[in-house]
Amino acid sequence: MSRLRLIVLAVAGVGVLLLILAVLIGWQGLKVNSSLQEAVDDAATLQASLQGEDKDQIDADLAALQESSGEAAERTQGRIWSLATILPVIGDDAHGVKVASSVISDLSNDGLEPLARTATQLDAVLPQDGRIDPAVIESLHDPISRGAGALAEAASTLEAEDSSGYVERFRTKFRELQQQIGDAADATDAAAVALEVLPALLGQNEPKNYLLVFQNNAEIRATGGLPGVVSVVSTDDGDITLGRQESVGGFGERATPVLPLTKDEKKVFSDKLGTFFQDANFTPDWPRAAELMRARWQELYPEQIDGVLTVDTVAMSYLLEAIGPIEVGGYTINADNAVDILLHQVYLDIADSAGQDALFQEVASTVFDRISGGEVAEPRTLLRALVRAGDEGRAYVHLADDDEQALLLGRRITGATHDADxxxxxxxxxxxxxxxxxxxxxxxxxxxxxxxxxxxxxxxxxxxxxxxxxxxxxxxxxxxxxxxxxxxxxxxxxxxxxxxxxxxxxxxxxxxxxxxxxxxxxxxxxxxxxxxxxxxxxxxxxxxxxxxxxxxxxxxxxxxxxxxxxxxxxxxxxxxxxxx
CATH class of the missing domain: 2.60.40 (Immunoglobulin-like)
Known part of the structure; x- marks a missing residue:
């Protein structure tokens, strides 16, 4: 047989082999795509069932997701798919599909399972009859923490992938997955931290007092708005009560700052940062504002304060989405009109500041009573409202106990402008x-x-x-x-x-x-x-x-x-x- 014929047969053989491989890879790709689509559908079904209280349905939907995502991952582990990852043109995309399939499969088993098991228990973090049981909160921490760890690992794996070489359609989907897993990891991590710190905040070991400062966005300040109504919230082994309420107008002006200010603080913010309670949030750093507010309160009133919390009026409107409309001072205030009424209409209708303050105090106490009494039509809506307020910088928490505050470091809810260093x-x-x-x-x-x-x-x-x-x-x-x-x-x-x-x-x-x-x-x-x-x-x-x-x-x-x-x-x- 001539050399030329051998070469022709060899080339033809390679061509046939490549054709066979292309068919096999294409067939495998179709099966992977089918499994991935099933996984997407199953994930949507699970997400819907997690909004309800049917534990059996949640378990069934989770099992379906584990099966479909497991099939997709398994089909990208063999030799044929591994070969596809090194081929020109399609190699990057095949690798990306392999990574995404593996991440989804691992998550459905290691991350979503502990989270799904606790889905019907999350209402326990909300008050009922003025109480949240610290022991129940502690029991939720471990599964949520395990889920948070799995999500963090998945987010890290996806973030390490360079999707720039993927075809446009897959690149878009992959980046959506990166964003969704990253957001879920952040949210679950925040939930795990909250569950870790909540028992202490609820006075599990000793009674606690917190200042709750309502910021008025109609007179804007660095952290949101002028502090208006200030309330004391007390906790004792899970019992939650609203105590003294004061208007900031009654604090007056000190001759000197309530705490020493640095030279830089005096230059940037003036002495008012420390001489007026309502000017403590000239600074965008909530821990510093809270420290000044706490010191001034303790100078005037008997309560020893263990932390300072704040929400603004827009955050209050989010809470009203969960608790429904309230009747206060002749107004029907709901999620849609709260901002307009509380930041403008009140000033048109009520001329004196004492009358305005009385209305604001009644609004604050009514919302508190509704939430602490468990009068929430949809508990998950309240949780979403609180998360949204935190994400938008409308709700901050600063704790006086250094160990408790350390658990929150690096998170938006602290309102801190600096890290621990x-x-x-x-x-x-x-x-x-x-x-x-x-x-x-x-x-x-x-x-x-x-x-x-x-x-x-x-x-x-x-x-x-x-x-x-x-x-x-x-x-x-x-x-x-x-x-x-x-x-x-x-x-x-x-x-x-x-x-x-x-x-x-x-x-x-x-x-x-x-x-x-x-x-x-x-x-x-x-x-x-x-x-x-x-x-x-x-x-x-x-x-x-x-x-x-x-x-x-x-x-x-x-x-x-x-x-x-x-x-x-x-x-x-x-x-x-x-x-x-």
């Missing part, structure tokens, strides 16, 4: 009313950050804030309590906003612009952060743009961009893409 990783943009009014009800803001490049090993970042007053043209005719009456030199109908930017640790602000014109502003340092403040006067309907140029240290992850939340029910905060 004193490092600030986020860019903070704060909004502060300078009108002495309730005009922030009309304030609309949008803040975005962009990485523009690298220079000398540092990230170049642009942060842009657009502010506009949505007040009516005749806003000057509104009551003085809303407009401020010109008391701080601001013409009625307008509002003055101090817009502050705090860099991450080691960051530098190189330029500040308003309406695209360079502006000196106020520039200071706060520890190892630079701070720049622009004072913006807003007239109804006329936007103002503020922009900063920053140089910050490079990072391997996206940089959090935290923004003071306003009255809109959304998350004003975002991230800036990593660079360098």
């Amino acid at each position: 004193g490092h600030a990783s986020a860019i903070d943009v704060t909004l502060l009313d300078g009108t002495g009014s309730k005009m922030s009800y009309f304030l609309r803001s949008q803040v975005r950050g962009t990485t523009t490049g690298c220079m000398d090993g540092r990230m170049q970042v642009e942060v842009n804030a657009r502010l506009v007053s949505d007040a009516p043209e005749d806003a000057a005719s509104l009551p003085d309590y809303i407009t401020g009456g010109g008391g701080y030199g601001v013409e009625p109908g307008k509002q003055l906003i101090a817009v502050g930017l705090f860099t991450p640790s080691g960051g530098e602000i190189t330029q500040l612009r308003i309406q695209d014109k360079k502006y000196d502003g106020d520039s200071d340092t706060l520890g190892d952060r630079e701070v720049s403040t622009a004072f913006v006067l807003l007239e109804p309907g006329k936007p103002q743009d503020v922009s900063w140029t920053l140089n910050i240290l490079p990072t391997d992850v996206a940089v959090p961009l935290r923004v003071t939340p306003g009255i809109f029910p959304d998350n004003a905060s975002s991230t800036v893409a990593r660079g360098c």
Whole structure:
């Protein structure tokens, strides 16, 4: 047989082999795709059943998901699929399918199983007849913690994969899976931590007292709004009661700060940070604000305070989604109208501050009584409301016990601007009313950050804030309590906003612009952060743009961009893409 014939036969043989392999891989791919689609359908069915109370149905749906995801994973473990992962064109995608199938299968067995087993018990974390049983909370911690660990491992595995080489359709699905598993890992980790710290908070070992501070977004402050009603919540072996309620107007002004302030704090925030209870949240750092509030309370009242919690008015509207409408002071307040009534209509209807304070106190106590009494139509809606408020920076918790607080470190619910080592990783943009009014009800803001490049090993970042007053043209005719009456030199109908930017640790602000014109502003340092403040006067309907140029240290992850939340029910905060 001639050499040429041998070559032709060899090439033909290879071609036939490749054709056979292509058919086998295609057939295997069809079977994997079928199993994966079944797994997707089974996951949706399980998600729906987890909303109910039928334990047998949950078990059946979990078993179905374990079977379908297990089949998909098994079919990507053999030699044929392994060969597919090294072939040109399809290799990256085959590898991605293998990873996704394996992750889903592992999760359905190691992560979802302990979580599903506790799904019908989650209502135990909510009060009934003014009590939450600490022992039941402890029993939930272990399975939730195991589920959180499995989800964290899955999220890490998916995050390590580079999906840029996948075909577009699969790349989109893979990135959706990364996002969904990552979000679930974060939420479950937060739940595990909450279950770990809750027994102590509930006074399992000793009675506890907490300040509950309601922030009023109509007069904006760095952490959300002016502290209004302050209540004492007491716990004792799971029993929860609402005690003393006070308005911040009764705290008055101290001659000196209630706690020593640093030189930087005095420069950036002034002595008012420590002399006025209601100005303690000039700082965006909730632990520092809480520390000052706690010290001032304990100076005036007998309760020793074990922590300071806060929610704003928008968070209150989320709670009303779960408990339903309340009848207070002649108003029917529900999730849809709470913001409008409590941040604006009240000031139109009630002229004196004492009457306003009385209404706010009644609202606070009514909502508390409904929740603590177990008057919640859909318990999971209440849990979702609390999670949403925390995610949006509308609810914070600071605990005086260092060991308890350490369990919460690194989580948004602390409202902390620094980690345990004193490092600030986020860019903070704060909004502060300078009108002495309730005009922030009309304030609309949008803040975005962009990485523009690298220079000398540092990230170049642009942060842009657009502010506009949505007040009516005749806003000057509104009551003085809303407009401020010109008391701080601001013409009625307008509002003055101090817009502050705090860099991450080691960051530098190189330029500040308003309406695209360079502006000196106020520039200071706060520890190892630079701070720049622009004072913006807003007239109804006329936007103002503020922009900063920053140089910050490079990072391997996206940089959090935290923004003071306003009255809109959304998350004003975002991230800036990593660079360098």
